[in-house]
Amino acid sequence: MVIKVRGVSISRNSKYILKNIDWTVKEGENWAILGLNGSGKTTLLNMINGYIFPSEGAVSVLGKTFGGYDLRELRKSIGWVSTALAEKLYGNETALEIVVSGRYASIGLFEDPIVEDVEYAMELLHLLDCRHLADRIYNTLSQGEKQRILIARGLMAKPSLLILDEPCSGLDIFSREKVLATIDGLARSENAPTLIYVTHQTEEILPVFSHALLMRRGEIHSKGYTKDLLTKENLTDFFETEVNCSNSNERYSVGFDL
Template sequence: MDEVIRIEQVCYRRGENELLKHINWTVNKGEHWAILGLNGSGKTTLLNVITGYIWPTSGSISVFGQAFGSIDLRQLRTMIGWVSLSLQEKLHMNDKAEFIVVSGKYATIGLYDNPDDSDWTQVETLMNQLGCLHLKGRTFQSCSQGEKQKLLIARALIASPKLLILDEPCNGLDLFVREQLLAAIETLAMSNDAPTLLYVTHHTEEILPIFRKAILMRRGEIFMGGNVRDVLTTELLTDFFENPVDVFQREGRFWLLPSGDKR
């Protein structure tokens, strides 16, 4: 099985603070992983290390079988799609939805190139796949938060990445819009040419059945990693959150409540 990511004994320090501590993690092709942790647990720092925006203080990293130090990181990033709120805030709000999507082909904020007919066909295909083709012609600022997230995923996919990072994509969405977005992600993951997905969250119920692997991050360390059914248990999550919790399963998803809360 081809390795997408291999991280061995990675640490990252900023001044006196050790933000990542002895991280060991391997992601293989065809696996979709969830990364679960509270705010400040090191999730975003780990993503920045994987994409080469932060260089580890110690340890080794290889992505797509190429070791950091022997690969052009700019080329590496063309193979990785990253959907995050920080990217959304940088985009031009007056650009039309389809321009937002096609600009991902050129990795630019704003559209300064001249896409050809095949590019526009790909834009329509992706927008249709993600259920947002009806947004064509609309400005980005006029779209809802859920619609913007779908457009950002389409923008990431147009460059045909081998790895797609979804960094808390449901943040700020209401219950119903969240479920619509999760359904679109599930459809994407089940497609024949789907990239490897990393889904970052601090809500267990967002971890869809297509994510069969998960790591729990706490205070810069991987607390536990493995098959979702072995990781998202009442006993383990009580230990992880350092508070008593109950875990309930429904349709392959895991729901978390403080222990004793019977709502």
């Protein structure tokens, strides 16, 4: 199992943030996590990364059980792309330096990187079609270009698990599709890590995400094969309002009448 969560709840001030979470991710599966703001998605991610411990239940990630393993070591096998991380980076560094820093899980580089790390970073930039950005200052890049650099950074330590936390947030439709094409290519590449893609937009759930987890108010509403969950009936119940759901080339869009 890549992820195994059993009977997990997290409470703060006598209020549940997550409640009765049971979820497993097997090797070869890529999952999308769908939920509105406040649904518990971020709390779940922080728990998987070992930054939050459950109040109840058991968690195992990459075969390591929480409470019996050094989570600092575990995090080296998990790549994480998030807005929260992006805000901490040094914007005056080059794109290449940002990517290389992922090797050390550090904010900024504090010593000259070894040649092998620079070469691998350039390979990742090439893989994600942004090698030409290597010498550009990070803060001068477009939002879409920054997201692709962050994905490369997340891959730098050759993680077994890559978590993409709303990587298309704030992007225009053209930049969004470029980032999604990058993720699609990554998922189909040889030796790709297990991908967890977090979003509140059904349109961003690519066919490579065979499974989906729908979260609402800290609980799992439904989970399973994406094609079985992204239906008019299930999404109407999930959003608690009548919705229309259309499927074009295995991409799903949702609309509703105001």
